[in-house]
Amino acid sequence: xxxxxxxxxxxxxxxxxxxxxxxxxxxxxxxxxxxxxxxxxxxxxxxxxxxxxxxxxxxxxxxxxxxxxxxxxxxxxxxxxxxxxxxxxxxxxxxxxxxxxxxxxxxxxxxxxxxxxxxxxxxxxxxxxxxxxxxxxxxxxxxxxxxxxxxxxxxxxxxxxxxxxxxxxxxxxxxxxxxxxxxxxxxxxxxxxxxxxxxxxxxxxxxxxxxxxxxxxxxxxxxxxxxxxxxxxxxxxxxxxxxxxxxxxxxxxxxxxxxxxxxxxxxxxxxxxxxxxxxxxxxxxxxxxxxxxxxxxxxxxxxxxxxxxxxxxxxxxxxxxxxxxxxxxxxxxxxxxxxxxx
Numbered sequence: 528x529x530x531x532x533x534x535x536x537x538x539x540x541x542x543x544x545x546x547x548x549x550x551x552x553x554x555x556x557x558x559x560x561x562x563x564x565x566x567x568x569x570x571x572x573x574x575x576x577x578x579x580x581x582x583x584x585x586x587x588x589x590x591x592x593x594x595x596x597x598x599x600x601x602x603x604x605x606x607x608x609x610x611x612x613x614x615x616x617x618x619x620x621x622x623x624x625x626x627x628x629x630x631x632x633x634x635x636x637x638x639x640x641x642x643x644x645x646x647x648x649x650x651x652x653x654x655x656x657x658x659x660x661x662x663x664x665x666x667x668x669x670x671x672x673x674x675x676x677x678x679x680x681x682x683x684x685x686x687x688x689x690x691x692x693x694x695x696x697x698x699x700x701x702x703x704x705x706x707x708x709x710x711x712x713x714x715x716x717x718x719x720x721x722x723x724x725x726x727x728x729x730x731x732x733x734x735x736x737x738x739x740x741x742x743x744x745x746x747x748x749x750x751x752x753x754x755x756x757x758x759x760x761x762x763x764x765x766x767x768x769x770x771x772x773x774x775x776x777x778x779x780x781x782x783x784x785x786x787x788x789x790x791x792x793x794x795x796x797x798x799x800x801x802x803x804x805x806x807x808x809x810x811x812x813x814x815x816x817x818x819x820x821x822x823x824x825x826x827x828x829x830x831x832x833x834x835x836x837x838x839x840x841x842x843x844x845x846x847x848x849x850x851x852x853x854x855x856x857x858x859x860x861x862x863x864x865x866x867x868x869x
Contacts, residue, residue, distance in 0.1 A: 567768040570793045574772070579793055579805025579820055583836045586813040590791050599764045600854055601778055602632075602666030602692060604786050609661040611677040617658050617701065624657060624701040626753035627731065628784050629713070630760050632665060633746045634693030636857045637765075637848035642691045646744055650717040653682040655709070657702045663784050665695035665762075689744075693857065697784035700728070700750075715746060734828070734844045735859050747846065749859050751782055758782040758841075758863035761790055761808070765847040765856035771796040773849065775858060779808050779816070782863075788816060794823060804829055808862075819843045819862070833862050841865045 573580035589596050611617055633648050652659070658680040667673065667687065672694060675684040687694040702711050710729035716722070724738050724746060731750040738746040751758050763777015772795035779788040792806025805820035817840060821831020827848060833841040845860025 567772045570768060570772050570774060571795060573793055574795050574797055574803055574805070578818055579803075581805060581807040581818045583815055583818065585815050586807075586809050588811065588813050589789055590809070595853075596776065596789065598853055599776055600692070601763055602695070604778070604780075605664055605667070607661045607664050607674055607696075609677060611658075611680060612660050614658075614680065617660060617680060620658050620701040620703060621660075621699075624703045625705040627700045627702075627728075627750050628662075628753060628760075628782060629698045629700050630665075630695065630749045630762070630780075630784055630859065631698060631713075631746065632693045632695030632762070632859065633687070633715075633740065633744065634666075634689035635691055635743050636693065636745045636747065637743075637850040637855050638691045638693070638857055639743065640691045640852070640854045644742075645688050645690050646742075648687040648689060648694065648717070649685065650715060650722075651682045651684040652696070652698070653714050653716065654700060655681075655712040655714070656704065656707070657681070657700065657711070659683055660699040660701070661696060662699055663697035665697070666693055691854070697780075699753075713748065734830075735846045735861070737827075737846055745848075747859050749845070749861050751861050751863060753782065756782070756841075756864050758861070759787070760784060761843075761845070761858075761860045761862060763790065763858060764850065764853055765794075765858040766850040766853050767856075773856075775804075775806065775847070775856070777858065779862075787811065792819075794829075804831065817862075823847070829860075833864070 661674055661683050664674060671688045673686050710727050713726045713728055715724045726736055726738055726748055730736050736748040740746055749760055759781040761777050761779050765775040767773040774793050776791045778786055779790050781787050788808055788810040790806050790808035794804035796802055802823050804823050807818050808816045810816060817833045817835045819831055819833045823829035827846050830844045832839060833843050841864035843860055843862045845858055847858035848856060850856025
């Protein structure tokens with residue numbers, strides 16, 4: 528069985544789990560208020576609607592609520608100039624190897640805004656074969672964090688310290704032998720070599736990978752294979768309003784990890800006991816990209832469908848870490864259309 532077929536089967540199994548629930552919820556698009564309120568009773572009412580109360584209209588930038596996104600303190604995003612990107616071997620691999628975009632974040636999840644202890648993550652991420660290209664950095668502060676000069680094609684070293692929130696990197700992973708018997712792996716090793724965490728990248732097709740790093744700290748890897756499909760990543764804040772109702776917001780990136788827009792949504796328990804979530808994502812200028820929605824479980828996973836103005840477009844799959852306040856929660860997801868050739 529080829530890797531492409533394995534990926535297809537993994538996505539089919541995911542869709543089989545969520546499609547039993549989604550058709551009566553998402554395939555009727557009502558024209559209602561598109562901005563979810565922070566009032567728990569109003570959110571609970573929206574959760575009972577076919578699509579969570581979202582429509583397909585364009586929006587103003589940041590859903591006309593820049594103060595809310597400022598208060599959320601989403602981690603900053605910046606490009607990285609990787610000197611090895613022009614290395615002849617890596618250039619060749621870019622053309623011949625199987626490529627994935629990886630969004631790797633580390634830190635407190637859910638965030639603790641009152642935390643005083645600093646975690647030093649300085650160290651390296653090393654690929655078991657092939658090569659890495661460093662594309663972007665997330666949450667790095669100029670005073671304490673930096674990507675170090677590249678020494679080898681397989682590894683990227685960095686200095687990073689986190690307290691309440693996360694840092695991260697967007698990487699291109701190039702695998703020249705994707706059908707090898709040994710699974711591709713990414714290993715984090717701290718600078719003092721006391722901590723080493725191995726991440727099995729053969730699990731990429733199943734959704735975001737979560738690795739426990741102790742004391743409320745985690746490493747989360749969200750991956751998407753490089754292909755012509757419209758796809759990308761999302762990350763942000765996921766917080767509770769009441770024990771059974773909450774809201775989320777965040778940033779949207781394309782398949783290369785480059786920021787392109789924003790998302791805002793709601794989640795909670797319906798009167799019939801179903802755990803549902805809904806959201807709308809837009810480009811930076813407010814142009815509509817899609818509505819999404821589906822089910823979530825209490826173990827920190829969610830999955831669903833992505834719709835555009837033409838109807839069913841693709842899937843969304845992610846993990847969440849619920850917080851008690853806006854800045855305390857976290858989530859990460861990938862989105863991709865399913866209508867193109869895998």
